[in-house]
Amino acid sequence: MEDPEHVFSNGLHLANLVVSSNILIDSWNAISETRRDIPGTIIKHHPNYNIIAFVGSPRSDLEKKTGLVPISKISDFQLQRSDTQPSFWINEAAFSLFNFLGEEFDRRQEEVETSFKPDASISLPAFHAILSLVQSGHIPYIITGHGLNGCVASLFTLSLLTKPDLTVYYRPLCITFGSPLLGDTTFQQAILRDPISNSCFLHVVHKDDCVPRSFPTTGQNPCKPFGTYLLCSESGCACFQAPDSVIELLKHKSRDIVAGNQESHTFDYKEVIERLEKLLLHRNVSSFLGHEVDSFKAGIAAQITAAGLWQRQQQNEGIHALIENIANHEQEVVKRQREDFDxxxxxxxxxxxxxxxxxxxxxxxxxxxxxxxxxxxxxxxxxxxxxxxxxxxxxxxxxxxxxxxxxxxxxxxxxxxxxxxxxxxxxxxxxxxxxxxxxxxxxxxxxxxxxxxxxxxxxxxxxxxxxxxxxxxxxxxxxxxxxxxxxxxxxxxxxxxxxxxxxxxxxxxxxxxxxxxxxxxxxxxxxxxxxxxxxxxxxxxxxxxxxxxxxxxxxxxxxxxxxxx
Incomplete structure (x- = not known):
């Protein structure tokens, strides 16, 4: 086992890379600049990429749907399957919105298919590698959405990833804001089986946004996360890639959510993103852990603090256990990446x-x-x-x-x-x-x-x-x-x-x-x-x-x- 003093977490570095790339503010602007009551899509053109945004207010009755339905109900929707994973379940509200957007969904997909031109194929193993190509024009499409629209953006991206004639040249990058968890364990595992597909998703979640926490993460058929999560607050942000870390941190609600002071339905990420662009995410957290500090746990503590899930003035006896658990989850991901079968x-x-x-x-x-x-x-x-x-x-x-x-x-x-x-x-x-x-x-x-x-x-x-x-x-x-x-x-x-x-x-x-x-x-x-x-x-x-x-x-x-x- 490696000396913990020589193992570091890159969650803050990755978050800085995301914020400095302009893709967050460009994506949010594409969502927020278009006001419409009926759900639909718009496309925004930028020098290095195009943004397809799923926008509009979903019907109020969708917000009451918190169950799961089999993805097989979506006709012609394909996802990587195996004999041990014959079916997947997704949240019912996202399924209903997906069906509502059926014709527009197909039209946008056809536009993407006809716009691709063959070029040198790209094989990328991780999210930060895909992100590094955004500004060089190698990610021609960013797919985005807020809340339930983010779930539909994820489904749209997954449908593109099943088409090799598109993705052998370029892969889309999906960015969601405050979206609920989309599917169950088998759905998550099917995506995780393809690390490149999993790396195409970035989910942005504010500490006070309760929508991403609205679907069950325990019980008989729990929802599970996939992709990379950017957890943020007005004071900073950090990336987490281990699904178990994301689950634990989503459970760790801020004081505003516990007190019921936050109107999650209209949460605006613009001010947060603009503030993040001005911040440097460097914190001295060694004093938080006393004599038990090591470099990896210090990095995790910095990430949790940057995401606004722990304030120094808070008396939270469970924070040490949280840091320990998150460090174990994230370090397991690092270990698997280093020990990937060659x-x-x-x-x-x-x-x-x-x-x-x-x-x-x-x-x-x-x-x-x-x-x-x-x-x-x-x-x-x-x-x-x-x-x-x-x-x-x-x-x-x-x-x-x-x-x-x-x-x-x-x-x-x-x-x-x-x-x-x-x-x-x-x-x-x-x-x-x-x-x-x-x-x-x-x-x-x-x-x-x-x-x-x-x-x-x-x-x-x-x-x-x-x-x-x-x-x-x-x-x-x-x-x-x-x-x-x-x-x-x-x-x-x-x-x-x-x-x-x-x-x-x-x-x-x-x-x-x-x-x-x-x-x-x-x-x-x-x-x-x-x-x-x-x-x-x-x-x-x-x-x-x-x-x-x-x-x-x-x-x-x-x-x-x-x-x-």
Whole structure:
């Protein structure tokens, strides 16, 4: 675990970045400058981005709706789903307003679709990375709304994020002001599964605005936050990204809310934003924590104070527990970000383990359980397989590019994984005494990775990439060893069958395998380890030599040099 003195919270820095970018005041002005009684949308043009604002006063009866409805009631609305998350629930008031705006919603979406022009694709892992591109013109649309209109803005943004032909080039940034929580736990988890989509949301909440606190966060079907939250007051603001932190801080109501002094329906964020632009968010909070202070907790205390949720003059015995809890939630997010699974690093570590073995090639060592003694290779194999199965599943549901499931770097990485790991699956398949791996044992995600590589017609490019790699000594066809195992089986069947149709069928298979091997050799697409003395391939070769009478290229020794090296 890291020394807490060297771990820092960036919530104040991120808040300063947001305030200094002008996107808050531009977004709020787009909302507040248009007065209308009927909900609708307007568009404001700025030099570096366009703002689509959901504006107008929702019907008064909507404010009384605090229940949840299944999102499936919204026709044609798609959100990333999985077998374990079959349905999501959203707040009923937002659902009703969404339906009311149906035609205008579709019209604005069509405008966005027709306005996009292909450019270099952008892949961004976090909210601050997206924010840093706003002023450079790489976020062409900001979607915004206040209160329930903010919920509809979120739904509109989510609908855009399901369209790869739009978001492979640019992603929208959604900014809501004082909006209630939108959906339940499964809704939140579906968004969190895609960190880039989650990073497209900034929710601005004032300490005295009770609307964001109006939906249940506990109970049988609680509402849950997603995205980044900017909690603010007249004295400052701070960003929080851990959902559990947001829940705790929303529960921590200010004295004005408790006393019932705040008219939340008409809360105006303009003065707050203008004041924030003039403030420097630097506070000395070490004295608040006495001798227990560390840098991360000090940062959290500064964030809570800046957001106006704790005044120095307040006698609040629970503040230390609040700081402790928020610090734990936020530090867990930092820890996950730092420990995010890196498939390339894990694959390289696995290659090192495989390369350090002695005897035959890594396929045969794994098949004979020699590589499994300390479970190291098994561990990496499991991690990598789980990761790439999810990548492929997500790419099927939500392609990374218009007309292609994966970007080239992801496809190269997936191909590298497939070439290294699939032979281990083949080894396990045949070690268990099973047959016909290609038809009975091959995972769907391997098939799709291979098909996508062929569909993209980038094999020459991939060969160039891999030929310059120090770890590229692998057989090109990830199913090579499955073909070897079936060829060994055909050789042994010849011993038990008399000449005739079955016998001729196995001979035909062997001839076909022979042509397949020669083609790989001539293209230089086989690894030298297939020729190791104790390899399964050499086992097939020795059996094959004595069982065919025709003069084949292999038997004639056309690649004798390979066999003797």
């Amino acid at each position: 498939p390339a690093k894990e694959l390289n570590r696995m290659k090192v383990c495989l390369a350090n073995g002695k005897g035959p090639g890594y396929y045969d060592r794994f098949k004979n359980a020699e590589e499994r003694l300390d479970n190291t290779v098994d561990k990496y194999k499991t991690y990598l397989t789980v990761f790439w199965e999810e990548v492929v599943e997500n790419a099927v549901k939500k392609p990374q590019l218009a007309g292609a499931p994966l970007r080239s770097r992801w496809l190269f990485s997936g191909t590298n994984y497939r070439m290294i790991v699939e032979p281990l699956d083949i080894a396990e398949h045949y070690r268990r005494g099973e047959e016909n791996y290609l038809t009975r044992g091959r995972s769907k995600h391997y098939e799709l990775l291979e098909k996508w590589l062929e569909d993209w017609e980038i094999q020459r490019h991939w060969e160039k990439e891999i030929s310059g790699s120090e770890v590229a000594s692998v057989t090109w066809d990830s199913c090579f060893w499955a073909h070897v195992e079936e060829a060994i089986r055909s050789c042994r069947l010849l011993d038990r069958r008399r000449p005739g149709a079955p016998h001729d069928s196995e001979v035909a298979k062997l001839f076909k395998f022979e042509e397949y091997v020669m083609d790989l050799i001539q293209k230089g697409e086989v690894s030298p380890d297939i020729f190791f003395e104790k390899s399964s391939y050499m086992q097939w070769w020795r059996e094959y030599q004595g069982k065919v009478s025709h003069l084949s290229p292999l038997v004639a020794g056309h690649y004798k040099g390979f066999l003797t090296n």
